[in-house]
Amino acid sequence: MLHLLVDTSTWLDLAKKRDGQKWIVAIRLLVNQGALELLVPSLILNEFERNRAGIEESMTASVSERFRLLRRDLDDYGGEDQQDALELLDGLAHQVPLIGAMTTRNFDEIADLLLQGRWLEATDVERNAVIRRGLDKQAPFHRSKNSVADAILIELYASAIRDADLVAEPHGFITSNSNDFSALHTDKRQPHADLAQLFEVDGSSYGLGVEGLDAILAGRFGDEFHKLIEESDFKDEPRRLDEIQEAEQEFFDRIWYQRSMSHEWKCEDSGDQEGLENLRRIAGPARRCVEEKFGGANKLGPYDDFEWGMLNGKLSALRWVLGSEWDFLDT
Numbered sequence: 001m002l003h004l005l006v007d008t009s010t011w012l013d014l015a016k017k018r019d020g021q022k023w024i025v026a027i028r029l030l031v032n033q034g035a036l037e038l039l040v041p042s043l044i045l046n047e048f049e050r051n052r053a054g055i056e057e058s059m060t061a062s063v064s065e066r067f068r069l070l071r072r073d074l075d076d077y078g079g080e081d082q083q084d085a086l087e088l089l090d091g092l093a094h095q096v097p098l099i100g101a102m103t104t105r106n107f108d109e110i111a112d113l114l115l116q117g118r119w120l121e122a123t124d125v126e127r128n129a130v131i132r133r134g135l136d137k138q139a140p141f142h143r144s145k146n147s148v149a150d151a152i153l154i155e156l157y158a159s160a161i162r163d164a165d166l167v168a169e170p171h172g173f174i175t176s177n178s179n180d181f182s183a184l185h186t187d188k189r190q191p192h193a194d195l196a197q198l199f200e201v202d203g204s205s206y207g208l209g210v211e212g213l214d215a216i217l218a219g220r221f222g223d224e225f226h227k228l229i230e231e232s233d234f235k236d237e238p239r240r241l242d243e244i245q246e247a248e249q250e251f252f253d254r255i256w257y258q259r260s261m262s263h264e265w266k267c268e269d270s271g272d273q274e275g276l277e278n279l280r281r282i283a284g285p286a287r288r289c290v291e292e293k294f295g296g297a298n299k300l301g302p303y304d305d306f307e308w309g310m311l312n313g314k315l316s317a318l319r320w321v322l323g324s325e326w327d328f329l330d331t
Contacts, residue, residue, distance in 0.1 A: 001034065001035060002170055002171075002220045002221075003036075003160065003169060003172070004037070004173075004213075005038075005120075005160065005173050005174070007174060007181075008044045008048050011114070013210050014106065015055070015110050017210065020106045025232035027113060027217075028113060030228070031113065031116060038117030039157070040114050040117035040120065041119075042119060042120070043149055043152065048107075048110070048111065123159075126155040129158070130155055133151050133155070133194075134147075139192035139194035140181060142192070150180045154181070154195060157173045161204050166202060167203055170203040170205070172204070172207055174207035175207075176208065188208055244318060244321055248322060251311055251314050251315040256286075257287060257300050259331060260286075264276060264279055264280070267279060312329055315329060
């Protein structure tokens with residue numbers, strides 16, 4: 001099993017990535033398979049939750065701001081196709097809340113991963129080591145800032161590998177905080193000289209950012225990890241409003257047509273000639289329009305029970321997305 005202590009900075013970077021799902025899903029699968037364990041100091045989860053609200057708000061606001069600026073540019077500089085472009089943009093505007101929710105769902109899934117990890121709490125051993133590190137001005141205390149939280153992380157990692165069989169149970173420390181943890185004036189992918197001894201032994205790895213996380217996972221799991229990443233590399237794009245409305249109209253037409261024909265068949269079976277003639281007079285023109293739209297009556301049923309259920313379910317779902325209550329199937 002691979003054991004990883006991933007700093008808050010890297011989790012936040014991963015949460016902000018548009019394609020972050022491919023790593024999140026792959027990590028979740030490896031955790032569920034028992035091939036990967038996340039080491040989670042409580043301060044990481046606390047920092048993650050403390051920072052997520054502001055980042056989520058800024059990400060969602062940036063989507064709205066892009067729409068606003070694009071519309072302003074179209075108003076100011078639009079050419080002969082300006083009206084069509086504005087109509088398309090207005091159709092996309094309904095997606096802003098959904099895009100925001102999709103953008104920020106990474107945070108929820110990362111929080112779930114952290115809660116599933118093995119929690120680490122600093123003991124007197126780690127706290128005393130932090131004090132010594134601070135007195136000696138060793139990284140991450142080499143800068144003029146309060147680095148106690150960062151020092152606790154690295155001491156918790158040191159404790160985790162101290163008695164571990166690193167050949168059978170390799171460990172890794174990943175952070176995006178190169179200023180506090182990485183080498184000075186050289187390759188930032190290498191640890192600071194004050195921390196180098198923690199990563200000189202086989203089975204203990206230092207990773208910088210999401211790229212470092214990717215490299216450590218790929219180095220441990222090879223083709224299996226690459227396959228997981230490939231299978232998880234999907235991007236959900238919300239439908240445009242006009243696409244949703246077009247689909248809703250299709251299922252409305254199909255269901256209305258089938259109901260109209262069922263009414264006609266009942267009139268025929270009961271011998272209600274007057275009702276039949278009245279139905280054909282009222283519904284006939286609309287039926288012909290629907291038949292022309294779909295390429296003939298043979299493309300409009302009759303449907304078996306499964307097909308009929310699917311049609312009604314799709315109409316109900318599309319209407320719910322557009323603001324109706326569930327199971328609203330009036331035609």
